[in-house]
Amino acid sequence: MTSLGVVFRPQVPPERLIAAARAADEAGLDELWLWEDCFWESGIAPAAAALASTTRIKVGIGLLPVPFRNAVITAMEFATLERMFPGRFLPGVGHGVQEWMEQVGARASSPLTLLREHLDAMRALLRGEEVSTDGRYVKLDRVKLDWPPANVPKILAGAVGPKTLKLAGESADGTILDGQNSPDRVRWAKTQIDEGRAAAGRTDPHHVVVFTHAATGPGGAERVRREQVAFGNDPDLGVSGGPDDFAALAAQYIDAGADSLVFTPTADEPEVESFIRFVAGEVKPLISRTSVR
Known part of the structure; x- marks a missing residue:
């Protein structure tokens, strides 16, 4: 079954x-879902605040750029939130936008490595293992x-190209x-992920999260x-209109x-709470009887 979510954009105070x-x-x-976006808002602090202010909803970060972070402190943060709010935290990590990483002096010569x-390292630490490693980074x-x-x-990994998609299949959950992903491109991405999973001999579940831009109203x-267009994506992707339009794309x-x-509401969405209620109250019921939990 598929879950429905909404992004709280970092452009919102x-x-x-x-x-x-x-x-x-x-x-x-x-x-x-939250974004750790340069130079708007961080990820861990708002995730903790959102989790502490609610009782049932899952809170995801899509994503934390690893060039910003030490693997151990990130694993400590993930462990703390999982212990405090069991089963409700969905952490994601990724390369980050390379231009931003360069701005802060953290650009890696090999983002994939x-x-x-x-x-x-993080997955081993979260399993409670003692970790010694002498990697490149x-x-x-x-x-x-x-x-x-x-x-x-x-731990989820943000991925676009085939190499990172395969890496996500190998090393992420x-x-x-x-x-920028159409439904057809999601299918293609899953084939790349599955190649990575097969290469690593993984048979455990692999959770695929898809973001799509959306707006309602005039x-x-x-x-x-x-x-x-601002993101450099296909301008015909995304959805607008009423609940039937959203449900059709969701299907x-x-x-x-x-x-x-x-x-993902547009950055100029004036009523974030209203958008959330629209997705939960009007879109979700249209498809909940078949596949949405």
């Missing part, structure tokens, strides 16, 4: 997050978490696909188009293999 998270929790939305080393000497979680959270189609992504479908 952080002081509005609590109200949005509570609206999502009360409306019955499955997931609320960096991401692999972070994923391998991650160097650990007998490191072990004192408070590993009872249940290891899935799920993959985050951004708003001018919604043009707002989505502008947003896609296509569900058929393509999305485990979580996350609607």
Whole structure:
């Protein structure tokens, strides 16, 4: 079954997050997603605030750029949130936007190697293992978490190109696909992920999260188009209109293999809470009887 989510965009002031998270929790939305985006908002602090302000909704970060972070402190943060809010935290990591990484002096010469080393170290630490490694970027000497979680959270990896998609299949527990992915491209991405999984001999579940830009109300189609153009995506991707339009697109992504479908409101969305209630209260019921939980 596929979960429905909404992104709380980092362009929205952080002081509005609590109200949005509570609206999502009360409306019955499955997931609320955050972005650690330069140089708007961080990921861990708002995730903790959203989780502490709610009782049932899952909170994801899609994603944390690993060039910003040490693998051990990131694993410690993940372990802490999982212990405090069991089963409700969905952490994602990725390369980050390389231009931004260069701005802060953190650009890696091999982003793929960096991401692999972070994923391998963090997943081992979260399993409670003692980790020693002398990688190109991650160097650990007998490191072990004192408070590993009872249940290891899935770590998702953001991926676009075939090499990173295969890496996500090999070393992550799920993959985050951004708003440039049509349903057909989601199918293609899953073939790349599955190649990586097969190469690593993995048979455990792999959670695929798909983001898609969305807007409602007058001018919604043009707002989505502008947003896609700004991201360098196909301007015809995304959805606008009423609940039937959203549900029809959701059905296509569900058929393509999305485990979580996350609607991304445009950066100029004036009523974030209303958008959340629309997805939870009007879109979700149209497809809940078949595949949405």
